[in-house]
Amino acid sequence: MTTLDQPITELAEAVRSGETSAVALCEAALDHLGLHEALNATIHVQRDAALLRAEKLDEQRRSGRTLGPLAGVPIVLKDNLCTVSAPTTCGSKILLREPSDSSSGWRSPYDATVVTKLEAADAVIIAKANLDEFGMGSSNETSAFGPALNPWDQSRTPGGSSGGCAALTASGLPAALGSDTGGSIRQPAAFCGVTGVKPTHGRVSRYGLVAFASSLDQVGPFARDVRSAACLLGAIAGHDPRDSTSTDIPVDDYLDACAGTANGMRVGVPKEYFEHELDPSVAAATQAGIDALANAGAEVIPVSLPHTRHAVASYYLIAAAEASSNLARFDGVRFGRREEPDSQLDSMYSTTRGAGFGAEVKRRIMLGAYALSAGYYDEYYGRAARVRTLIRRDFERAFEQIDVLAAPVTATPAFKLGTLVNDPLAMYLSDLFTLPASLAGVCGMSVPCGMTPAREDCAALPVGLQLMAGAFQERTLFRMGAAVEDALGKPTMPRSSQ
Amino acid sequence: MAARVTALHIDRRLHPLVLTRIAIPGDYFGRHSAAADRRCAVVCAEMIKRDTVIQVARLARLELAETEIDAFTAELGAVIEHFNQLSEIDVSAVTPAASLVAHAPLRADARQPHLDHASALDGAARIKDGGFAVPGFVSDS
Numbered sequence: 001m002t003t004l005d006q007p008i009t010e011l012a013e014a015v016r017s018g019e020t021s022a023v024a025l026c027e028a029a030l031d032h033l034g035l036h037e038a039l040n041a042t043i044h045v046q047r048d049a050a051l052l053r054a055e056k057l058d059e060q061r062r063s064g065r066t067l068g069p070l071a072g073v074p075i076v077l078k079d080n081l082c083t084v085s086a087p088t089t090c091g092s093k094i095l096l097r098e099p100s101d102s103s104s105g106w107r108s109p110y111d112a113t114v115v116t117k118l119e120a121a122d123a124v125i126i127a128k129a130n131l132d133e134f135g136m137g138s139s140n141e142t143s144a145f146g147p148a149l150n151p152w153d154q155s156r157t158p159g160g161s162s163g164g165c166a167a168l169t170a171s172g173l174p175a176a177l178g179s180d181t182g183g184s185i186r187q188p189a190a191f192c193g194v195t196g197v198k199p200t201h202g203r204v205s206r207y208g209l210v211a212f213a214s215s216l217d218q219v220g221p222f223a224r225d226v227r228s229a230a231c232l233l234g235a236i237a238g239h240d241p242r243d244s245t246s247t248d249i250p251v252d253d254y255l256d257a258c259a260g261t262a263n264g265m266r267v268g269v270p271k272e273y274f275e276h277e278l279d280p281s282v283a284a285a286t287q288a289g290i291d292a293l294a295n296a297g298a299e300v301i302p303v304s305l306p307h308t309r310h311a312v313a314s315y316y317l318i319a320a321a322e323a324s325s326n327l328a329r330f331d332g333v334r335f336g337r338r339e340e341p342d343s344q345l346d347s348m349y350s351t352t353r354g355a356g357f358g359a360e361v362k363r364r365i366m367l368g369a370y371a372l373s374a375g376y377y378d379e380y381y382g383r384a385a386r387v388r389t390l391i392r393r394d395f396e397r398a399f400e401q402i403d404v405l406a407a408p409v410t411a412t413p414a415f416k417l418g419t420l421v422n423d424p425l426a427m428y429l430s431d432l433f434t435l436p437a438s439l440a441g442v443c444g445m446s447v448p449c450g451m452t453p454a455r456e457d458c459a460a461l462p463v464g465l466q467l468m469a470g471a472f473q474e475r476t477l478f479r480m481g482a483a484v485e486d487a488l489g490k491p492t493m494p495r496s497s498q
Numbered sequence: 499m500a501a502r503v504t505a506l507h508i509d510r511r512l513h514p515l516v517l518t519r520i521a522i523p524g525d526y527f528g529r530h531s532a533a534a535d536r537r538c539a540v541v542c543a544e545m546i547k548r549d550t551v552i553q554v555a556r557l558a559r560l561e562l563a564e565t566e567i568d569a570f571t572a573e574l575g576a577v578i579e580h581f582n583q584l585s586e587i588d589v590s591a592v593t594p595a596a597s598l599v600a601h602a603p604l605r606a607d608a609r610q611p612h613l614d615h616a617s618a619l620d621g622a623a624r625i626k627d628g629g630f631a632v633p634g635f636v637s638d639s
Contacts, residue, residue, distance in 0.1 A: 097623075109617035201598050215597050241605040249601050313581045324558060331559065333630050338623035345635040346559070354561030359569075362560055366551070366570060367577060369558040383584050385594030390587070392595055425576050441598035471600075 015072035022072030029074035070123035082108035094356025112208020129164030159188030183434025190409035190464025205240030230254035263297030268402030285450030289465035292487035317384035324368025
């Protein structure tokens, strides 16, 4: 019997062989979403469009067409990826015609390239997932639709900004596509106990990903296991002439890379990531992941990334500066809502943006506008861009002596909702371990490496191991991720989903 | 210059959140040696004030409620105070990394399929005469 929690390759093979149908998988996934509504992880479910597409795939199979690598696999998209078939809201009121109605969200006239590629691989897109507004947040609490909840403990964050994607994958759906600007795939993957991959900047097209910070944004997969994530990345990676930052470097066979072993690989452990105060259970699980690689024959080498502590300041200046420019397009003219208090153009812009954006988005636009304003540009944005070079050099030097870096994703397991949302600086500082790889433009992965011990007042929570490899070295990432998974086993499912 | 030197001695503990650092290149004071160029004089000055928040919001075309202005004054002050740690690093010989793009070929400068007119207008709140309609911004007089 085919069930949704099987690896993607098995699900697709079951559909291709006729053991199950795309419609059966689609119906099971839609039922799953209904059963997990309490997670508040979806913004829009496209039931009719998904079933129609699944029926079409089944019909094509019966007519003799060999279906693609994602045949009939139900997939969720973060709601900052443009789709013709469903509204795109970015978790923001500014893209809603009616402030409290998610179905009144902006309708994109085109599909994101990753959506076109998923469909070319015969996947079925079933829903758009909740996220921090425009991807700005680390807990999903800045969403205009309220936070998604962590399926392991619903009083806790699933992480952010791709919190809905992570929560749904952890709850038992096969896979999702999210986006990672400063950790928005890796951190929620760690908090929810699934595999999440941030590809190298330029590996996956950003065309149709609503821009937050263009030099950092990257689309990537969430999956319940490393090989499924490899399969999904293989389907969406590649050059796209519609994205000027997309590279024409050939796409490797990531699934094949998972067959490699850790034997003889050099694993760098950056000391700066362990100087920070780590939750003891996170430290223990991270060490277990590193030990698993060592036991599989990898050589563990201490390394230094000396500019790590400056990553938060550098990232939040660069990302805010880019966001203040990218989000200038949301002004009530071409998309979403409009407020016209009088007949003045200026007041239409400012009133629309003031009413449409939430507090965190406003805060980042303000930071960016401040950092770019006359007299401060060199001191803030210019300096941050130079520090980014130093951080990148740290990685380049490290990769001269090692193949992959292994480190914690976060200092703590998933935190309680409400803990950090009113302290922006504390929230930003919680991203410290994921930001350096983003600034350096290398690839990263969070792979489950253990659970915190269950306590009377808290369920056991997942912990992720962060693996980082050089630019376009995703093969190494999957090889080592698979080695961790093979040694430590795949995580179980939250009790609410079993 | 005297005022700037005095500013160096402002006690940061007495001015929480409203103090930040401005790097003044060494040659600002008339020294032109390479060493002086690399050295920065660090000056404390009041910067994130309520008026600054109002001014930046105007630049960013964001209407803010009074309560938001108060909140952002404190929050942005704390964040920018953290950002100022970057002034500890000597980056005078470092090239900025604005983009990390490599091996991204330019596409041919040729006509490509594009959105039709109606689709491009479809998301707008108001359209008129085949274009995006906005309040008038050019005076007739």
